[in-house]
Amino acid sequence: MNWQDKAHLRIPGPTPIPLRIQQAMSKPMIGHRGQAASRLLQECATSLRALFGTTHTPLILTGSGTSALEAAVTNAVQPGDEAIVVVTGAFGDRFAKIVERYGIALHRLDVPWGTSCSPEQLATFVQNHPRAKAVFLTYCETSTAVLNPIAELAKAVHDHSDALVIVDGVSCLGAVPCHMDDWQVDIMVTGSQKVLMLPPGLAMVAVSERAWKRIEQQTQPRFYLDLTAYKRSMEQHSAPYTPAVSLLYGLKEALLMLEEEGWENVFARHQRLMRMTRAGLRALGLPLLTSDDDASPTVTAIDGRQTAWDTESLRKHMSEMNVTIAGGQQHLKGQIARIGHMGYCDELDVLTVLGVLEMACFKMGVPVELGTGVKAAQEVILHV
Amino acid sequence: MNWQDKAHLRIPGPTPIPLRIQQAMSKPMIGHRGQAASRLLQECATSLRALFGTTHTPLILTGSGTSALEAAVTNAVQPGDEAIVVVTGAFGDRFAKIVERYGIALHRLDVPWGTSCSPEQLATFVQNHPRAKAVFLTYCETSTAVLNPIAELAKAVHDHSDALVIVDGVSCLGAVPCHMDDWQVDIMVTGSQKVLMLPPGLAMVAVSERAWKRIEQQTQPRFYLDLTAYKRSMEQHSAPYTPAVSLLYGLKEALLMLEEEGWENVFARHQRLMRMTRAGLRALGLPLLTSDDDASPTVTAIDGRQTAWDTESLRKHMSEMNVTIAGGQQHLKGQIARIGHMGYCDELDVLTVLGVLEMACFKMGVPVELGTGVKAAQEVILHV
Numbered sequence: 007m008n009w010q011d012k013a014h015l016r017i018p019g020p021t022p023i024p025l026r027i028q029q030a031m032s033k034p035m036i037g038h039r040g041q042a043a044s045r046l047l048q049e050c051a052t053s054l055r056a057l058f059g060t061t062h063t064p065l066i067l068t069g070s071g072t073s074a075l076e077a078a079v080t081n082a083v084q085p086g087d088e089a090i091v092v093v094t095g096a097f098g099d100r101f102a103k104i105v106e107r108y109g110i111a112l113h114r115l116d117v118p119w120g121t122s123c124s125p126e127q128l129a130t131f132v133q134n135h136p137r138a139k140a141v142f143l144t145y146c147e148t149s150t151a152v153l154n155p156i157a158e159l160a161k162a163v164h165d166h167s168d169a170l171v172i173v174d175g176v177s178c179l180g181a182v183p184c185h186m187d188d189w190q191v192d193i194m195v196t197g198s199q200k201v202l203m204l205p206p207g208l209a210m211v212a213v214s215e216r217a218w219k220r221i222e223q224q225t226q227p228r229f230y231l232d233l234t235a236y237k238r239s240m241e242q243h244s245a246p247y248t249p250a251v252s253l254l255y256g257l258k259e260a261l262l263m264l265e266e267e268g269w270e271n272v273f274a275r276h277q278r279l280m281r282m283t284r285a286g287l288r289a290l291g292l293p294l295l296t297s298d299d300d301a302s303p304t305v306t307a308i309d310g311r312q313t314a315w316d317t318e319s320l321r322k323h324m325s326e327m328n329v330t331i332a333g334g335q336q337h338l339k340g341q342i343a344r345i346g347h348m349g350y351c352d353e354l355d356v357l358t359v360l361g362v363l364e365m366a367c368f369k370m371g372v373p374v375e376l377g378t379g380v381k382a383a384q385e386v387i388l389h390v
Numbered sequence: 391m392n393w394q395d396k397a398h399l400r401i402p403g404p405t406p407i408p409l410r411i412q413q414a415m416s417k418p419m420i421g422h423r424g425q426a427a428s429r430l431l432q433e434c435a436t437s438l439r440a441l442f443g444t445t446h447t448p449l450i451l452t453g454s455g456t457s458a459l460e461a462a463v464t465n466a467v468q469p470g471d472e473a474i475v476v477v478t479g480a481f482g483d484r485f486a487k488i489v490e491r492y493g494i495a496l497h498r499l500d501v502p503w504g505t506s507c508s509p510e511q512l513a514t515f516v517q518n519h520p521r522a523k524a525v526f527l528t529y530c531e532t533s534t535a536v537l538n539p540i541a542e543l544a545k546a547v548h549d550h551s552d553a554l555v556i557v558d559g560v561s562c563l564g565a566v567p568c569h570m571d572d573w574q575v576d577i578m579v580t581g582s583q584k585v586l587m588l589p590p591g592l593a594m595v596a597v598s599e600r601a602w603k604r605i606e607q608q609t610q611p612r613f614y615l616d617l618t619a620y621k622r623s624m625e626q627h628s629a630p631y632t633p634a635v636s637l638l639y640g641l642k643e644a645l646l647m648l649e650e651e652g653w654e655n656v657f658a659r660h661q662r663l664m665r666m667t668r669a670g671l672r673a674l675g676l677p678l679l680t681s682d683d684d685a686s687p688t689v690t691a692i693d694g695r696q697t698a699w700d701t702e703s704l705r706k707h708m709s710e711m712n713v714t715i716a717g718g719q720q721h722l723k724g725q726i727a728r729i730g731h732m733g734y735c736d737e738l739d740v741l742t743v744l745g746v747l748e749m750a751c752f753k754m755g756v757p758v759e760l761g762t763g764v765k766a767a768q769e770v771i772l773h774v
Contacts (some may be wrong), residue, residue: 070631076614207634230460247454250591
């Protein structure tokens, strides 16, 4: 039961890699300054437009998601500026840490972990901080499985301010609609190891016309993460520094797979996986951290603070049966368990996770009826 | 003659990827916070010590080589400081650009492209700039195929200054001895896509005790490239931000392959590939950009400024026969051709490159005797 090939990685990223993508990444290496690399970059950037919902060409960085979060900060605001960061969990907190590190005056809107930020709450906060040059938001807050209502939040900002709207979309872009041009989001970032089904190592950033005007005036020093360098290079279908070529091959294949499935179907699949997971957990009587309204289609959290048993023990038992789920972060460490259902994940994967979770509960002496969670998830598939 | 699988990539990085490494990188994805990832990071870091010649644990960043160059700058010096950058080509120039971008007073020691910096020259320069806090050097200057004498240059600095010695070893580490502890090099950086035979996407940084003292006092803001974050995480066998897991699997396998070959044999192989290439080009009457004393074992440049024919045309003809070599950079663009012979490259690969180069010369009407270059290279293999 512990073959590595049959391990089920159900954390909220990295996600498993499809064979098609593995094979694409195994193509012979090419020169990063040659025509083939140029075409590859161009094809990826063109396909990424639909992911972001923009007519602009997204930029591709070699780095973790955090590299793109930092790029969003240092390219958009600078010391002396004020910025609002909405913190709904550990990744909002990361934005806040970067903002503080760079000497930008931070106005931090803390929202209880497990709930989303409401447009009304943000509107008031924006009005109270009229000098803020940017508002940093998190689309899916991976640490709490919360999806923030980005379209409404962006509108709340624009109704009361000229601040740029900057969004971390790392753990949900591709699984949820994104219309950054229509929503007037100024900078949206994502990463390779989530819905895109790739290994970690690429980060993508899309930027509005309005944000480019600001970025081009920025004097805050930056080099590797200077977005203007990526923009200039991308206009020549090139990258300023040697890009992760094998991951680009993978990205092209991933985008092709998602286009073949059809973006609407990709969104619907993730909605279904979320509904299955939530129905299964509820049928087993396990408490969820987020309400239905705040739930992300990519990850679901069990609130261990409301259980008589330990979520870390649950994770350990599941891990012994070859299914890996995630724990909590920061003050929720050891308090919650998170099930990732994004990227290379389908309905049968959720049945497996629930089946194993039930057996883990059984082993722990948690009073659940075996098969109950699976049944509830099957009913979601079968519409009964 | 143009199967992609049989393409010969002979630029000075990225280099071809061995099947063993491709297979290692195709292992199922794992959680980046789990025990398996922790072990993987630890194994890579331990093996990297021999590459750098240090007892300290090297750090692994997700990024292009340039990310590590920037990390070396922003962690070691800050605005108001003075720094010396020795520029022997485009990558020394990149160090200089980063230094300037960050408002550090730059003392630039320009050396004619194609020659190395001499210890005497550097000693004088260091004495003339006694307030420099750091001296930035390039081990192999990829753009000119020059190997700088790092041990002697480091000594020249230490004899006259307390400045940190910081070295870009991206395009030669692994192919040449490196004893950074003995040589008192303070920061040494390298990348994945050169001698290590991996795709681009990882950068590695090793840091001396002396440099850590400086780095820990630095107030220059930095986040993704803050080396103290990587150090703290590495002490827990972890990475501060999601690392490029598949490339780490590849790195482990690459280091294993090089250890199996034996580091002394790896150095000897690269020396042999260099001697074969130089002997072959000389036998054909082609002018080399660097002297034997300055030659890097990883890359060799043909000086097209001394030929009646065009090196770009040579590259094009070779490319049509499925062998890719590189051109020049900056003011040497279109003026030189560079043959990479590092990483996944053996003696027969050099015979192939020379054979194709001869045919390209023939097609261009360059008066060379077919087989002459190959013969000279064969004689290097056969010791005749």
